[in-house]
Amino acid sequence: MTFDSDFHLHTNASDGRCTVSELICAAKERGLKRVAVTDHSFSGLRRRSTPEKFEAQRAEIYAQEGITALQGIEANIISEDGEIDVPDEVMRRADVLIAGFHRFAALMRKSEARRFVFVNGFLSERERQKLYDVNTCAYLGLIECYPVDIIAHIGHRCPADFVRIAEACAARGVYIELNERHILDTRGLDERMGDIISTGVKFIVGSDAHRADRVGIFDNVAAFIKRHDIPLDRVYGIDGNVPAFKDRSEWKR
Ligand SMILES: [Zn+2]
Numbered sequence: 610m611t612f613d614s615d616f617h618l619h620t621n622a623s624d625g626r627c628t629v630s631e632l633i634c635a636a637k638e639r640g641l642k643r644v645a646v647t648d649h650s651f652s653g654l655r656r657r658s659t660p661e662k663f664e665a666q667r668a669e670i671y672a673q674e675g676i677t678a679l680q681g682i683e684a685n686i687i688s689e690d691g692e693i694d695v696p697d698e699v700m701r702r703a704d705v706l707i708a709g710f711h712r713f714a715a716l717m718r719k720s721e722a723r724r725f726v727f728v729n730g731f732l733s734e735r736e737r738q739k740l741y742d743v744n745t746c747a748y749l750g751l752i753e754c755y756p757v758d759i760i761a762h763i764g765h766r767c768p769a770d771f772v773r774i775a776e777a778c779a780a781r782g783v784y785i786e787l788n789e790r791h792i793l794d795t796r797g798l799d800e801r802m803g804d805i806i807s808t809g810v811k812f813i814v815g816s817d818a819h820r821a822d823r824v825g826i827f828d829n830v831a832a833f834i835k836r837h838d839i840p841l842d843r844v845y846g847i848d849g850n851v852p853a854f855k856d857r858s859e860w861k862r
């Protein structure tokens with residue numbers, strides 16, 4: 610299998626180390642054909658992007674030559690309803706919308722948001738496991754309510770029914786990410802992969818690189834694909850499989 614794309618990259622607009630041009634230069638050196646720059650959305654406690662930075666990086670992304678460069682954003686799931694923290698106008702302008710659970714996403718508007726983020730992010734695996742049904746509902750709510758393209762690093766710090774989530778993704782054209790950075794640090798995902806694949810869901814590759822030297826590196830993802838015998842025609846970002854992302858330009862809440 611040949612990795613020709615990378616749909617999950619962070620620049621110094623959020624917590625990455627490099628500029629857009631440095632990351633994309635590295636992508637071209639690796640022979641990639643398509644990339645998406647996907648900085649963190651705006652509510653986290655740690656270094657995050659802002660609406661101003663999002664707008665400012667747009668021209669630099671679209672000016673890249675010799676590669677298809679998209680502007681995305683990585684949203685934080687911040688409540689048990691599956692609410693995410695991307696303003697509507699940013700959602701409408703993003704070419705790619707990724708959503709994932711992050712423990713530093715602490716927008717404290719609601720008590721349930723506090724519980725959701727902190728219990729999943731900071732307590733023991735056993736405590737987190739008690740939230741299995743709550744987390745599943747959060748993912749299902751997200752997939753139902755938002756025009757999301759990609760569910761990021763599923764199985765990382767947020768226990769849930771991955772098979773039900775995969776069914777919802779398959780029904781609504783949402784890709785499940787194979788995330789190089791976190792795929793070795795998941796719980797309960799390997800055991801469910803057979804059933805997840807049986808849902809017919811599509812997968813997509815993302816390095817989650819925060820540095821230029823990690824762009825387009827997919828050693829863990831390649832091993833995961835082989836181990837679970839994922840059909841290669843259902844993995845997007847390899848072997849010329851080009852994903853289709855949603856048109857959000859008219860989207861309203
Ligand atoms: Zn993430």
Ligand SMILES: [Zn+2]
Binds near residue numbers: 817
């Ligand atoms: Zn990320």
